Amino acid sequence: NTLPKFPTANTLVDLAKSYTGEYHINSSPLRNDHENSGQWKKVWIKRELSTQPKTIILTNTKEKYAVNRFDGKPNILVDDKPDNIARWNAKGGIGIRYQANECSLLELKTKLIKAVESA
Numbered sequence: 001n002t003l004p005k006f007p008t009a010n011t012l013v014d015l016a017k018s019y020t021g022e023y024h025i026n027s028s029p030l031r032n033d034h035e036n037s038g039q040w041k042k043v044w045i046k047r048e049l050s051t052q053p054k055t056i057i058l059t060n061t062k063e064k065y066a067v068n069r070f071d072g073k074p075n076i077l078v079d080d081k082p083d084n085i086a087r088w089n090a091k092g093g094i095g096i097r098y099q100a101n102e103c104s105l106l107e108l109k110t111k112l113i114k115a116v117e118s119a
Contacts, residue, residue, distance in 0.1 A: 013051050024055045078098045
């Protein structure tokens with residue numbers, strides 16, 4: 001709840017939203033503090049993000065959501081952890097690694113365009 005927001009956070013949200021009109025957050029809570037850390041993540045999201053997500057999924061198995069359950073199309077995950085991306089891709093999703101303090105939004109935009117076209 002006390003982590004600072006990266007300066008590009010709202011731009012990232014707007015970018016993601018520009019492709020489908022909505023976005024969802026799929027976040028991992030702390031392993032031994034699932035309920036408490038999940039609650040505080042939701043507080044942070046509500047306070048810090050300019051546009052709210054359609055849903056907030058708190059799970060340690062993000063890859064369960066790699067494929068859209070309604071139409072079978074791959075979902076896109078933007079994440080900073082290589083392991084999450086690998087598991088997401090292995091389950092049929094499209095994972096994009098983005099580290100806010102290392103990657104540019106232009107680089108992310110290029111990857112998102114390619115992902116949306118192939119989804």
